[in-house]
Amino acid sequence: MSTQTLKRKSRIRERNEETILKAAEKIFSQQGFGAATTAEIAKSAGIPKANLHYYFNTKEDLYLRVLENILETWLIAAEDFTAEHEPKEALENYIRTKIELSRTCPEASKIFAKEIISGAPFLKKHLDKNVNPWINEKIKIFEGWIADGKMAPVDVRHLFFLIWSMTQTYADFNTQMTIVLEKNKLEKQDYETAAEMIINMTFSLCKLN
Amino acid sequence: MSTQTLKRKSRIRERNEETILKAAEKIFSQQGFGAATTAEIAKSAGIPKANLHYYFNTKEDLYLRVLENILETWLIAAEDFTAEHEPKEALENYIRTKIELSRTCPEASKIFAKEIISGAPFLKKHLDKNVNPWINEKIKIFEGWIADGKMAPVDVRHLFFLIWSMTQTYADFNTQMTIVLEKNKLEKQDYETAAEMIINMTFSLCKLN
DNA sequence: GTCTATATAACGATAGAC
DNA sequence: GTCTATCGTTATATAGAC
Incomplete structure (x- = not known):
């Protein structure tokens, strides 16, 4: 060579x-x-x-x-989740970024979803090595915020499960949504409505109002 | 014959x-x-x-x-969503039932999820004929509750999208959850925690506290 | 680097003996 | 109603001419 x-x-x-x-x-x-x-x-x-x-x-x-490319995109999107931010702006920013990814790259989310639903045969090792360290790092940041009285004590892992599900459902289940909303494809307003509702619910749970 | x-x-x-x-x-x-x-x-x-x-x-x-059997089970679970109930008990009951289905029949949820993510090639007609009438009926009930001042005005369709995603993710993504939670399988306590958090978020959004 | 033709294996489905 | 053997098709992957 x-x-x-x-x-x-x-x-x-x-x-x-x-x-x-x-x-x-x-x-x-x-x-x-x-x-x-x-x-x-x-x-x-x-x-x-x-x-x-x-x-x-x-x-x-x-x-x-294909999986590598998806994970790279997602990693970049989740970067600015640091202790320097306040929980309010960090969570809002994260949710808006995730919704925007669901709007612009629904295929990536769908591939990831099918892989996980299938039992993660190809991604199991990656989740162990990368996602777990990532989330453990985030938990420390949240624990700091909770200790400082900046937000209510919540189960951080389950909070992420719920934010992931609510944001990614606007990619994975967009077919069902177009049927229920009786339109050819989701409009920008739909993603905006979703982001507002998810942020509202998350702030309420974390007592950030 | x-x-x-x-x-x-x-x-x-x-x-x-x-x-x-x-x-x-x-x-x-x-x-x-x-x-x-x-x-x-x-x-x-x-x-x-x-x-x-x-x-x-x-x-x-x-x-x-297999799809028929799944839809039958889900239909039975969603039955007691009537105007006779108060929104608080109706929503809490629905969320607990959906979480319990995710706990006891995760395979059913996973098959449904893959079918929808794939573009619902087999279920498109069923969603048009059954799910849309169902949700339109529910919207009338919610509009009644909102008109009576029993809950805040929310986009009911998107509310259902979010409740479906949060409850079904405990079936569809249970593989990822066991990896993040570092346990062999989800325990009853995990589903209980999930139900409490989802109910809390839903009540906050609908101002039912 | 491109593309036709094909090898090998696995697929859905069936025939036919029991 | 059961099961072996097998049909026809389609899948992944490659050989080899250009």
Whole structure:
């Protein structure tokens, strides 16, 4: 392998991998790992199936790359959750960011949801190694806020379970919502209403009003 | 067809169908419709694959029967949501019932979740015909309560989206929860904590305290 | 790097002996 | 009603010409 290939992929490879990953995200979000087919992903990407296997050896490799991209996006979104903030602005900011992700990248949330519902066969190790340390760090911040009398004592882990569910449901269950709301797709106002209600409920629970 | 077979299925058929449906619920909840295989369901039920196809002609037939059973269970659980109740007891009762369903029948919730996330290919018509009339009926009850000053004016559809998400997440995402809570499975206390927090948040939003 | 053709395995479903 | 053997199809993945 030349130093060139070690330094960076060719432009063609980079562009094609991007196209395939984009198509894979769409198909995996609709079908899940097991039901998705490489033929359908290739067709959606507009390339022959053999080319897909040229860029990603196996379907599993492709799926893992898609999962990596999702987790990277989510990690960036959750960064500014530090003790320097007040709980009110930190929670409001987090909820608005999560709702915005559900609005702009529902496919990512759906892939993650299907993976977890299936028992997290690919992500179990990642959750152990990354999500648990992350949430344990956040718990310390919340405990500081609670000790300072800045918010009511709540079960922080369950608080996160509920915030995750309320924000991500606007991605995962958007099909059901469009049916109930009798519209073709959710509008920006729907996400705004959701954010306001979730923030309201969270502030009340934490006595931040 | 004899009057006997019209009246009821044979005991053998009834027992075997039950065994297969139970196994199917488990496999479909883990794999979804597309990724589940009849071979795996048959193996889980402890019968040859050919027998499964003897009792259920196609995989789709089997899946539809499983979905029917789930919807029937959920319909029964949502019955006592009438204007005769006060909003406080009606909402608390509904939330506790939904959490209890997540605790006792997580597989049912998971199958439903995967079906909706996939775009509800099998349930779209059912949601149009059944869920929409149901929720429109509930909205009238809530509007009555709001007009009577019994609760704050809230967007009832979004309120249901949030209650559904918070209660069902304790079924759908129980894998993630056991990892974060570092225990083998959720305990009754976890569901109790969840119910209390959800009821607290809902009452606050609706100003029912 | 691209693409046709194909190898190998697994899938849903059925035939037919018992 | 049960079960082995197998059909036809489709899946993942690769070989090899270009």
